[in-house]
Amino acid sequence: MIHREKAAHREQDRERPRERPGIGESIDRILAPSIALDGVTKDFGPRVRALDDVSMTVFPGEVVTLLGLSGSGKSTLLRLLNGLHVPTGGTVSVLGQDVGTARGGELRALRRKVGFVFQQFHLVGSMSALENVCAGALGSLRGPRIGLLTYPRSVRLAAMEQLDRVGLADQAFQRADTLSGGQQQRVAVARALVQRPRILLADEPVASLDPESSAQVMALISRVASEDDLTVLCSLHQVELALSFGHRLIGLRAGKMVLDKPVSSIGKTETMSIYSSVAAASAPQPV
Numbered sequence: 612m613i614h615r616e617k618a619a620h621r622e623q624d625r626e627r628p629r630e631r632p633g634i635g636e637s638i639d640r641i642l643a644p645s646i647a648l649d650g651v652t653k654d655f656g657p658r659v660r661a662l663d664d665v666s667m668t669v670f671p672g673e674v675v676t677l678l679g680l681s682g683s684g685k686s687t688l689l690r691l692l693n694g695l696h697v698p699t700g701g702t703v704s705v706l707g708q709d710v711g712t713a714r715g716g717e718l719r720a721l722r723r724k725v726g727f728v729f730q731q732f733h734l735v736g737s738m739s740a741l742e743n744v745c746a747g748a749l750g751s752l753r754g755p756r757i758g759l760l761t762y763p764r765s766v767r768l769a770a771m772e773q774l775d776r777v778g779l780a781d782q783a784f785q786r787a788d789t790l791s792g793g794q795q796q797r798v799a800v801a802r803a804l805v806q807r808p809r810i811l812l813a814d815e816p817v818a819s820l821d822p823e824s825s826a827q828v829m830a831l832i833s834r835v836a837s838e839d840d841l842t843v844l845c846s847l848h849q850v851e852l853a854l855s856f857g858h859r860l861i862g863l864r865a866g867k868m869v870l871d872k873p874v875s876s877i878g879k880t881e882t883m884s885i886y887s888s889v890a891a892a893s894a895p896q897p898v
């Protein structure tokens with residue numbers, strides 16, 4: 612009797628749908644892009660088309676540079692990815708979710724998976740480096756926090772770990788506005804990492820730094836991207852820097868995508884011609 616029941620259970624198990632993902636499903640998940648833009652247009656009022664029919668995909672673990680002169684639409688594209696702008700047309704999808712239609716809690720949950728580093732660091736100068744990094748975890752905490760000790764110990768420890776990673780453990784209790792530009796940007800990277808994002812967006816992270824600090828910050832972004840298996844989309848002005856960083860280069864000109872190539876397949880001569888082609892007309896088009 613017991614044997615018969617066991618056999619019946621085994622039979623039922625065979626018929627039950629599998630709960631674990633099959634190989635096909637796992638591969639689909641790996642191959643699903645982290646970022647996908649499909650026919651995206653962004654207008655600011657009736658006169659400015661900042662992005663014009665842009666379609667692109669970035670896959671998990673890819674490090675991609677966005678290149679283009681001032682006004683070509685780089686910041687607009689990055690801001691669409693965490694819902695700071697809403698597309699006028701087309702769809703923007705991040706980690707499989709339509710950002711253009713995400714609202715409230717859905718958008719906040721998505722933003723926790725997307726770290727953002729800005730050109731001007733956006734640190735609070737009067738706060739210590741450590742408290743600035745702790746602030747990166749605010750998205751997952753309830754209520755405001757003023758003062759380091761109002762953060763849970765686990766957050767303070769995680770923040771310290773990230774500061775150590777960016778080489779600034781010794782400056783943890785120093786006011787942010789007493790740090791050099793390069794150090795401030797490293798604090799900003801640590802702040803983006805403390806929420807353990809899956810995607811890192813960087814909007815001209817070295818535009819206000821000297822060449823040595825620029826190289827250090829770009830090397831840091833490359834290192835953490837590889838260590839944390841991050842998908843990175845980073846806008847830059849400098850071609851030389853773009854070519855020594857990441858896997859793929861996307862060029863924007865006047866809101867249109869004019870280039871999408873692996874960095875390894877772009878030669879020096881081509882680099883300069885690409886730069887002039889990207890530079891040729893970066894003013895946005897009238898709508």
Ligand SMILES: Nc1ncnc2c1ncn2[C@@H]1O[C@H](COP(=O)(O)OP(=O)(O)OP(=O)(O)O)[C@@H](O)[C@H]1O
Nearest residue numbers: 655659661679680681682683684685686687688895
């Ligand atoms: N909030 C806004 N309101 C109106 N126009 C905007 C807004 N944001 C961007 N624009 C316009 O959209 C165009 C693209 O700007 P965007 O900042 O995306 O370019 P960019 O390539 O990032 O430039 P930069 O390298 O100078 O940061 C520009 O003409 C800009 O003036």
